[in-house]
Amino acid sequence: MGHSSGRRSLSSGITVTKLVDLYDSPMEVTVIGGYLGAGKTTLVNHLLSQATEVIAVLINDFGEINIDDKLVDSADENTITLTNGCICCSLADGYSKALDDVAKRNPRPTRLVIEASGVADPAAVAAYGHAPGMALNAVAVVADSVNLIQQLADPLVGQTVRSQLAAADVILLNKTDLAPETETVRTELDRFNSDALLVECVHSRIDLDLLFGSEVSKVPKASEAVGEYESRCHRSNQPIPRDALVELIERLPEQVQRAKGIVRVAEEPQIPMVFQLVGRRWELRALADRKNAPEGNQLVVIGPKGTVPLDWDRTLKVED
Amino acid sequence: MDPTQPFATAIAVQGDRIVGVGDREDFLDFPQTEVDERFGNKILLPGFVEAHSHVMSGALWEFPYVGFYERSDPTGRVWSGCQDVDSVLQRLIQCDQEMVDPDQTLVAWGLDPIFLQGERLVAKHLDQVSTKRPIFVFHASGHLATVNSEMMRQSGIDQHTPTPGVAKDDSGVPNGELQEPAAMSLASDGLATIFIAMMSSEAKWSYALEARNCGVTTAADLGTTRLAMEGQLEAWRQATDDPQYPIRVVVAFGNFGSDGTPANIRDMAEKAVHLREHEESAKLRFGIVKIVLDGSIQGFTARISHPHYLDPPPGHPGNGLWLIPPEQMPDIVSAYHQAGLTVHCHCNGDEAAQVFIDAVDAALQTHPREDHRHTVQHCQLTTEQQYKKMSELGMNANIFANHIFYWGDQHATITVGSPRAEKMDGCATAEREGVKFSIHSDAPITPMGQLHTIWCAVNRLTASGNILGPEERIGVHKALQACTIDAAHQLLMDNEIGSLENGKLADFTVLESDPYEVEPEELKNIQVWGTVVGGVPFQAGSQ
Numbered sequence: 121m122g123h124s125s126g127r128r129s130l131s132s133g134i135t136v137t138k139l140v141d142l143y144d145s146p147m148e149v150t151v152i153g154g155y156l157g158a159g160k161t162t163l164v165n166h167l168l169s170q171a172t173e174v175i176a177v178l179i180n181d182f183g184e185i186n187i188d189d190k191l192v193d194s195a196d197e198n199t200i201t202l203t204n205g206c207i208c209c210s211l212a213d214g215y216s217k218a219l220d221d222v223a224k225r226n227p228r229p230t231r232l233v234i235e236a237s238g239v240a241d242p243a244a245v246a247a248y249g250h251a252p253g254m255a256l257n258a259v260a261v262v263a264d265s266v267n268l269i270q271q272l273a274d275p276l277v278g279q280t281v282r283s284q285l286a287a288a289d290v291i292l293l294n295k296t297d298l299a300p301e302t303e304t305v306r307t308e309l310d311r312f313n314s315d316a317l318l319v320e321c322v323h324s325r326i327d328l329d330l331l332f333g334s335e336v337s338k339v340p341k342a343s344e345a346v347g348e349y350e351s352r353c354h355r356s357n358q359p360i361p362r363d364a365l366v367e368l369i370e371r372l373p374e375q376v377q378r379a380k381g382i383v384r385v386a387e388e389p390q391i392p393m394v395f396q397l398v399g400r401r402w403e404l405r406a407l408a409d410r411k412n413a414p415e416g417n418q419l420v421v422i423g424p425k426g427t428v429p430l431d432w433d434r435t436l437k438v439e440d
Numbered sequence: 441m442d443p444t445q446p447f448a449t450a451i452a453v454q455g456d457r458i459v460g461v462g463d464r465e466d467f468l469d470f471p472q473t474e475v476d477e478r479f480g481n482k483i484l485l486p487g488f489v490e491a492h493s494h495v496m497s498g499a500l501w502e503f504p505y506v507g508f509y510e511r512s513d514p515t516g517r518v519w520s521g522c523q524d525v526d527s528v529l530q531r532l533i534q535c536d537q538e539m540v541d542p543d544q545t546l547v548a549w550g551l552d553p554i555f556l557q558g559e560r561l562v563a564k565h566l567d568q569v570s571t572k573r574p575i576f577v578f579h580a581s582g583h584l585a586t587v588n589s590e591m592m593r594q595s596g597i598d599q600h601t602p603t604p605g606v607a608k609d610d611s612g613v614p615n616g617e618l619q620e621p622a623a624m625s626l627a628s629d630g631l632a633t634i635f636i637a638m639m640s641s642e643a644k645w646s647y648a649l650e651a652r653n654c655g656v657t658t659a660a661d662l663g664t665t666r667l668a669m670e671g672q673l674e675a676w677r678q679a680t681d682d683p684q685y686p687i688r689v690v691v692a693f694g695n696f697g698s699d700g701t702p703a704n705i706r707d708m709a710e711k712a713v714h715l716r717e718h719e720e721s722a723k724l725r726f727g728i729v730k731i732v733l734d735g736s737i738q739g740f741t742a743r744i745s746h747p748h749y750l751d752p753p754p755g756h757p758g759n760g761l762w763l764i765p766p767e768q769m770p771d772i773v774s775a776y777h778q779a780g781l782t783v784h785c786h787c788n789g790d791e792a793a794q795v796f797i798d799a800v801d802a803a804l805q806t807h808p809r810e811d812h813r814h815t816v817q818h819c820q821l822t823t824e825q826q827y828k829k830m831s832e833l834g835m836n837a838n839i840f841a842n843h844i845f846y847w848g849d850q851h852a853t854i855t856v857g858s859p860r861a862e863k864m865d866g867c868a869t870a871e872r873e874g875v876k877f878s879i880h881s882d883a884p885i886t887p888m889g890q891l892h893t894i895w896c897a898v899n900r901l902t903a904s905g906n907i908l909g910p911e912e913r914i915g916v917h918k919a920l921q922a923c924t925i926d927a928a929h930q931l932l933m934d935n936e937i938g939s940l941e942n943g944k945l946a947d948f949t950v951l952e953s954d955p956y957e958v959e960p961e962e963l964k965n966i967q968v969w970g971t972v973v974g975g976v977p978f979q980a981g982s983q
């Protein structure tokens with residue numbers, strides 16, 4: 121990664137790169153939202169400093185995308201805005217150019233983090249995370265635990281803040297060191313998003329495995345616990361009946377709030393499916409990039425140390 | 441528009457300036473006078489000023505038009521309307537046959553399915569045009585596109601595509617309709633082709649020709665161009681320095697790519713000041729900063745006060761979107777204000793307008809400044825109280841009068857309801873409260889055409905023929921002022937254009953009949969001969 125200060129803008133490259141042609145596996149996309157001052161940029165910096173992989177960061181200010189030049193060298197900009205008709209056109213345009221830039225980077229980033237603007241709806245940004253060659257990983261929203269109650273009650277921005285939080289898969293309840301207590305905020309959050317994975321933190325410091333989900337390849341075979349969290353994985357070859365998978369998910373200990381992987385479902389074994397569990401929400405959907413999907417099934421579950429039983433995947437083992 | 445001399449029969453021009461306004465006899469003893477009778481039976485007005493449009497307005501004409509209404513392109517070619525799916529397909533088949541490269545994407549625009557009889561146009565229809573070449577049909581709304589099967593195949597769109605907005609049939613197969621930008625961006629070749637055309641230098645020309653065709657002599661490109669970026673200024677200079685370029689352009693400086701911190705805004709303001717002080721030329725002007733604060737009313741994204749929207753789509757959060765956190769506005773406005781610039785802020789909703797007015801109020805309290813001309817753009821739901829305050833603060837307004845015709849029926853029944861819709865785009869209220877205002881098309885959001893915009897403000901007729909809010913209608917003279925001298929005022933050019941006075945630039949709109957004489961309903965049908973810019977005539981529809 122090259123380093124220089126400040127942000128730069130997109131190239132106006134005319135070719136539109138199809139990520140699907142360049143990558144062996146889909147690039148994971150994580151969207152970061154949250155109101156002004158919540159700690160989004162701090163989170164991005166934390167991710168950049170902790171990550172062991174190359175992360176491209178797109179910054180979406182004022183309804184458009186800029187690219188963090190820590191990662192991208194190109195300088196000119198030629199995006200446009202169609203403000204009155206539609207505020208997200210500029211996003212559509214800027215996005216393809218940004219991806220073009222990302223794809224030209226060397227080493228090529230394997231993960232894309234999009235920092236939405238302080239007033240953006242992260243769900244609208246996340247809609248871009250499904251392009252061929254990409255897989256939406258999670259929408260993380262940072263909340264300021266000191267000011268959140270006041271922000272939610274604000275007649276001008278209350279609804280903006282609420283919509284952001286409602287779109288979250290992961291809520292980082294930030295600045296808890298400055299808040300006298302977090303119970304009131306937690307109760308309030310529960311009213312409009314009871315499914316998200318709620319993580320209390322200081323200076324936006326979150327365990328990267330919890331946010332991104334671990335890669336199967338990186339989980340130690342012995343499933344040793346590192347730090348506050350432990351990851352355990354499952355690998356098998358035979359397609360899994362959908363019911364068995366659902367049962368497995370439902371039986372996971374309550375503390376397990378993050379799981380992911382790629383599986384073949386018995387009902388449609390030729391289609392690799394992406395499995396994601398964040399908080400109490402889970403989804404199973406077809407992988408856009410089928411050519412390069414790994415064989416068989418690979419699943420990882422993540423929970424606080426000591427909460428994931430060794431035989432968490434026993435229902436699947438029977439099938440194999 | 442000169443109140444001391446509202447009418448005249450002759451005008452004397454020397455070089456690019458007016459040297460006298462009166463009757464023929466007044467000028468016959470001028471030395472070396474040449475009498476030019478070519479406009480003897482026409483009507484000369486001060487050149488129309490379109491104070492809110494966007495340079496990409498004419499760019500779509502690079503692609504075939506498949507819209508419902510008949511329209512003329514910048515070169516004057518008339519495109520008949522496509523009244524049904526068959527005529528859309530016929531036009532596309534013809535274009536397909538004319539294209540040399542068999543792999544090149546066929547892009548068309550202007551499709552408006554609500555008007556088309558019968559089955560909705562989907563991929564299987566477009567496949568009748570071609571199964572080999574990708575086809576991308578951009579809708580009039582700008583929010584949708586319909587593509588053929590080959591485009592879906594090349595873009596990797598199939599039944600497993602999870603992107604919201606990829607419309608699917610009952611069996612889960614995508615039908616070719618891509619709704620909203622995230623879905624449209626999947627067909628990236630099609631969308632990119634359009635974006636590239638919009639930012640090309642040809643677009644600067646088609647914008648100017650389109651303006652000329654409707655009698656416009658000065659147009660503001662309101663925050664489309666990234667002036668801070670290399671090459672953009674040069675591209676504008678190259679176009680406007682050409683003696684054949686038929687309009688003056690005010691290129692507003694967009695508050696883009698900023699993180700909203702005071703230091704960052706001061707930096708941007710410095711760039712904008714530099715442009716105004718060192719880079720202006722006869723047909724290229726600066727000094728305006730454009731900020732976008734909220735979304736649109738028809739898109740349910742404008743910030744409007746209680747009780748918000750009447751009948752929003754399912755899942756709507758209740759109110760619109762901010763594009764800038766409202767609490768950053770005082771700092772942003774203050775930085776540009778202190779730099780001596782004029783801020784034009786997009787506020788469709790009244791809640792947004794209030795945030796901007798309050799920010800201007802705060803800036804003026806700490807840094808009093810005369811004649812700042814900060815302008816609320818669109819002003820669609822701006823209230824009487826807000827106009828009072830704007831008048832007190834010396835603010836201007838630019839009202840989106842075209843909305844009454846294009847979306848007035850929807851505003852009355854769906855977006856805000858009749859009582860509010862009747863007061864929308866309230867030109868009469870602005871006039872009563874003493875706020876200087878202009879009226880605009882926001883092209884390409886609605887087609888440019890000052891006579892049509894004037895017709896809207898004067899008649900307030902909706903597409904279905906209803907008069908929406910008769911109390912807000914204004915007189916022809918006021919509407920003409922709004923499109924000439926008062927538009928020039930908010931663009932800081934009223935000392936040079938906007939009225940026919942000695943010493944001002946010789947910019948005229950040349951009409952075939954007199955707007956003061958025709959029936960108000962006929963205003964939009966007045967034929968435009970063309971314009972005169974800096975003494976040079978430009979005929980509408982010519983190359």
Ligand SMILES: [Zn+2]
Binds near residue numbers: 204
């Ligand atoms: Zn506009």
